[in-house]
Amino acid sequence: MVACNREATQRRRRVVFFTVAAFIAAISVLLAGAAAQTDCAEGNSPLDTAPPKNMSPQQLIDKFGVEEAKVKQARTHYTYMQDVLIQTLNGTAVDGQMHEVTTVSYDDKGKRIENVTFAEQSTLRGVALTAEDMDDIRVFMPLILTTEDLPQYNLTYSGQQHVDDLDAYVFHVEPKKEEKGKRYFQGRIWVDNQDFVIVKLCGKSVPETVPKKKKERQDIRPTFVTYRQPVDGYWFPAYTRVDDTLHFRAETVQLREIIKFTGYKRTAGPMAKP
Numbered sequence: 001m002v003a004c005n006r007e008a009t010q011r012r013r014r015v016v017f018f019t020v021a022a023f024i025a026a027i028s029v030l031l032a033g034a035a036a037q038t039d040c041a042e043g044n045s046p047l048d049t050a051p052p053k054n055m056s057p058q059q060l061i062d063k064f065g066v067e068e069a070k071v072k073q074a075r076t077h078y079t080y081m082q083d084v085l086i087q088t089l090n091g092t093a094v095d096g097q098m099h100e101v102t103t104v105s106y107d108d109k110g111k112r113i114e115n116v117t118f119a120e121q122s123t124l125r126g127v128a129l130t131a132e133d134m135d136d137i138r139v140f141m142p143l144i145l146t147t148e149d150l151p152q153y154n155l156t157y158s159g160q161q162h163v164d165d166l167d168a169y170v171f172h173v174e175p176k177k178e179e180k181g182k183r184y185f186q187g188r189i190w191v192d193n194q195d196f197v198i199v200k201l202c203g204k205s206v207p208e209t210v211p212k213k214k215k216e217r218q219d220i221r222p223t224f225v226t227y228r229q230p231v232d233g234y235w236f237p238a239y240t241r242v243d244d245t246l247h248f249r250a251e252t253v254q255l256r257e258i259i260k261f262t263g264y265k266r267t268a269g270p271m272a273k274p
Contacts, residue, residue: 001127001128001129001130001219001221001246001253001255002127002130002217002219002220003127003128003218003248003249003251003253004127037223037243037245038223038224038225038241039225039243040202040203040223040225043164044162044163045161045163046161047158047160047161047170048161049159050159050160051157052157052160052169057155060169061150061171063196064145064196064197065145065146065147065149066147067196068145068146068197069146069147069148070234071144071234071236072144073110074232075106075236076106076110077106077266077267078106078231078264078265078267079104079105080104080236080263080264080265081101081102081103081260081262082101082102082104082114082137082259082260083100083259084098084099084102084137084257084259085097085098085257085258085259086124086129086255086256086257087124087256087257088125088253088254088255088256089254089255089256090125091254094256095125096124096125097120097122097123097124098129099118099119099120100116100118100119101116101117101118101119102114102115102116102117103115103117105267106267125253126248126251126253127246127253132205132219132221135183136205136224137240137259139205140183140185140205140224141224141240141259142226142261143185143189143198143201143226144198144237145173145189145198152175152184153173153176153184153185154173154175154176155171156171156172157169157171158172158188160193161190163190163199163200166193166199167192167193167194168190168192169190170188170189170190170191172188173185173186173187173188173189173203175206183205184205184206185201185204185205185206186204187201187202187203187223188201188202188203192235195235197228197235198228198235199227199228199235200225200226200227200228201226202223202224202225202226204222204223204224206221208220208221218249220246220247220248222242222246222255222257223244224240224242224257225240226239226241227239227240232264232266236261236264237261238260238261239259240259241257241258242255242257243255243256
């Protein structure tokens with residue numbers, strides 16, 4: 001996100017990981033409470049740093065990369081709703097908002113198709129959405145880390161944790177190198193120890209833009225946490241939350257985001273079995 005002139009912008013595997021009731025309750029708390037830093041540890045037990053049993057960390061990485069590829073391919077055979085709510089805050093009060101609802105589908109070649117069904121005029125204060133922000137919503141917040149993607153990253157095994165109703169392996173993820181014009185995920189992922197897919201991730205997209213000259217654009221990325229839910233045997237992204245404070249040169253902006261991915265419906269066409 002970039003700073004802007006205020007006057008210029010107006011989750012056990014076969015059951016639900018994060019129940020609908022809990023999800024609604026969490027949303028209600030967020031909308032009523034004060035902004036804070038995104039909490040990656042929420043719902044986690046203490047970290048057990050013992051190595052994984054029966055396989056090495058690299059074997060584990062190879063296995064979940066294959067399972068993630070199945071998730072990515074399967075998701076292109078579904079339509080779903082993407083509900084984006086972004087708010088700026090002054091203390092506990094919302095002083096600006098952007099709300100957009102989009103129906104997402106894919107053509108027979110897997111190309112993403114978006115149809116905006118609701119969009120209100122943005123009144124966000126102190127920030128302006130960029131193309132990178134939209135990439136966060138489309139790519140990095142609902143991150144699916146496949147075998148094809150893994151060579152771009154260094155993955156460090158951290159241990160095991162109980163995450164809500166799941167037991168998961170934890171990895172720290174960072175790009176091996178940052179190539180010009182490309183963006184990456186940096187943070188932590190939680191991989192289910194039975195289905196070997198990502199069920200939670202927390203981090204941000206990188207790189208950020210730190211300008212050398214006063215007039216150059218300053219682009220700061222917020223930290224987000226994303227949870228998945230099972231849909232027809234696949235673990236699909238369900239919702240993302242951001243509670244962050246962005247420190248720009250001229251001012252500090254409190255930011256809250258709720259991104260919901262709901263209403264998954266399978267479309268016609270062949271699809272690999274889970």
